[in-house]
Amino acid sequence: MSGKIFYRERIKIGQGEKKPRFRVVAVAEMNLKIYAEHLRRSELEQIAESVGAELILLKEDTEGKYKQAQRGRGSRRSRQ
Numbered sequence: 001m002s003g004k005i006f007y008r009e010r011i012k013i014g015q016g017e018k019k020p021r022f023r024v025v026a027v028a029e030m031n032l033k034i035y036a037e038h039l040r041r042s043e044l045e046q047i048a049e050s051v052g053a054e055l056i057l058l059k060e061d062t063e064g065k066y067k068q069a070q071r072g073r074g075s076r077r078s079r080q
Contacts, residue, residue: 019038
């Protein structure tokens with residue numbers, strides 16, 4: 001295999017939903033452009049097979065640091 005495709009599961013999607021569950025995070029050692037924002041596992045596997053890349057699933061944020069950081073963000077302005 002010549003390259004690597006790093007991907008992770010989407011955060012805001014529940015089990016059993018009929019939506020693509022994965023997002024490509026990075027591509028190493030290859031020239032590849034991905035135009036879709038979210039992909040299905042079968043689509044990732046087909047892409048990896050056709051370009052000779054290895055799929056690498058990134059570990060889940062078990063400590064919840066990412067989710068906590070997202071909660072603090074918002075478009076609401078604080079009132080003075």
